[in-house]
Amino acid sequence: MxxxxxxxxxxxxxxxxxxxxxxxxxxxxxxxxxxxxLLTGGVSSIDGAAGGGLTPWxxxxxxxxxxxxxxxxxxxxxxxxxxxxTGYGAAVSYGDWVEVSIARQDFDTGPVAGALASVLGxxxxxxxxxxxxxxxxxxxxxxxxxxxxxxxxxxxxxxxEHKKAHPGHLADVLTAFGAKDSGTDIYVSxxxxxxxxxxxxxxxxxxxxxxxxxxxGFGATDHTNYTLQPEISVAYLLSKNIAxxxxxxxxxxxxxxxxxLGADALKEDDWADLFVAWAPLxxxxxxxxxxDLGKIVPGVVTRRQxxxxxxxxxxx
Amino acid sequence: xxxxxxxxxxRGVLLCAALVGSxxxxxxxxxxxxxxxxxxxxxxxLTRLMxxxxxxxxxxSRMGPFFKDVDHQHVKEELVTQFCEVLGGPCKRKGPDMxxxxxxxxxxxxNFNALVEVLQQSMDAQGIAFTTQNKLLAKLAPMHRDxxxxx
Numbered sequence: 142m143x144x145x146x147x148x149x150x151x152x153x154x155x156x157x158x159x160x161x162x163x164x165x166x167x168x169x170x171x172x173x174x175x176x177x178x179l180l181t182g183g184v185s186s187i188d189g190a191a192g193g194g195l196t197p198w199x200x201x202x203x204x205x206x207x208x209x210x211x212x213x214x215x216x217x218x219x220x221x222x223x224x225x226x227t228g229y230g231a232a233v234s235y236g237d238w239v240e241v242s243i244a245r246q247d248f249d250t251g252p253v254a255g256a257l258a259s260v261l262g263x264x265x266x267x268x269x270x271x272x273x274x275x276x277x278x279x280x281x282x283x284x285x286x287x288x289x290x291x292x293x294x295x296x297x298x299x300x301x302e303h304k305k306a307h308p309g310h311l312a313d314v315l316t317a318f319g320a321k322d323s324g325t326d327i328y329v330s331x332x333x334x335x336x337x338x339x340x341x342x343x344x345x346x347x348x349x350x351x352x353x354x355x356x357x358g359f360g361a362t363d364h365t366n367y368t369l370q371p372e373i374s375v376a377y378l379l380s381k382n383i384a385x386x387x388x389x390x391x392x393x394x395x396x397x398x399x400x401x402l403g404a405d406a407l408k409e410d411d412w413a414d415l416f417v418a419w420a421p422l423x424x425x426x427x428x429x430x431x432x433d434l435g436k437i438v439p440g441v442v443t444r445r446q447x448x449x450x451x452x453x454x455x456x457x
Numbered sequence: 458x459x460x461x462x463x464x465x466x467x468r469g470v471l472l473c474a475a476l477v478g479s480x481x482x483x484x485x486x487x488x489x490x491x492x493x494x495x496x497x498x499x500x501x502x503l504t505r506l507m508x509x510x511x512x513x514x515x516x517x518s519r520m521g522p523f524f525k526d527v528d529h530q531h532v533k534e535e536l537v538t539q540f541c542e543v544l545g546g547p548c549k550r551k552g553p554d555m556x557x558x559x560x561x562x563x564x565x566x567x568n569f570n571a572l573v574e575v576l577q578q579s580m581d582a583q584g585i586a587f588t589t590q591n592k593l594l595a596k597l598a599p600m601h602r603d604x605x606x607x608x
Contacts, residue, residue: 206566288566288599337596378587
């Protein structure tokens, strides 16, 4: 992976801003029955769990607290120079305690499809799409990210994301590379809103075998074990209903020894983004981000994949 | 991730933590002064805020039932004194402690958050800056431990 210190420095760059700036805890329209403050349930991550865009947080989605049921649904579109990803899903929460989520991802492999068809002489690769279904479960085990503003104790949750990849025509290739078509990520997340400063920080540690989040299967020949990958989000409340921030998500690189398509042909990079989340209404949030997904299958497409991330969520 | 990367990453995390920490520290140091109390307009400002707050609480479908049968003037005075004290002003709240004061009602987290929302609306209406609002809320939010008494 290729970590760039400048990126985290950027993430930290919002902190001094907050000391001089004007943070705000979110407000909401009066009259809604919803029991949480605006944006404190996060947005929907691409894997379906409530959190940032790329990573789950310790919060539960939707606006339920106590014995209430909360819920959310989302659709997300990511477009880089050569690839596209569409994701959609939903989450249901019981109080602040448990969240169950489902999501489906559909990845357009762009130029890789044609290259595979040509190199392997198999037109079946043309138009290749990699799909994945994700079932998520998250349980809060301690703390209140928002209200415990006089302590350092964060809200902590443990979770899992069970992923079933549908690699289509690529299935046999992934099997030959030693990748399985399903896997389960296990993570622990800690989320803290520094209320007086208007800054939210999340750190997630994920045990995973996933290749490109699971779209290229799980594990690889000689790399079949879980590895621990950190993920960090920092958000700054710019006004009542707007948050800006940055995220970094480390990923395994299980195909690093694979030379079937050339050295480093399947090398995998970490992900990062800069985002702005806006809640025009308590029940609606829109997130736009600049994402850097690094190189994806650099054996075929050598340039870095950067681009736009757009996500819409409704929550109750 | 290789070791080098991890070490860079954790240095970054430490930097973040240090920055946030220094912010929190600065706040602690500032606590004894009455800057926040003055920013909220001292006694006249807090009185205006609580007049507006009580009006909104009574009009709010979630909060109205909790307040309609209480002595509004008394509650407003209690709140002014309490906010004054919390903000570093020259006040000392008497009366029962927060737990006792709320023991006669069933209050869940949803109710608590609804009250915070109404307070935010009142602070908006009084033209109180976001920064100031959040500093005040950060001082009030921990009271959830004494006020919320129902799951």
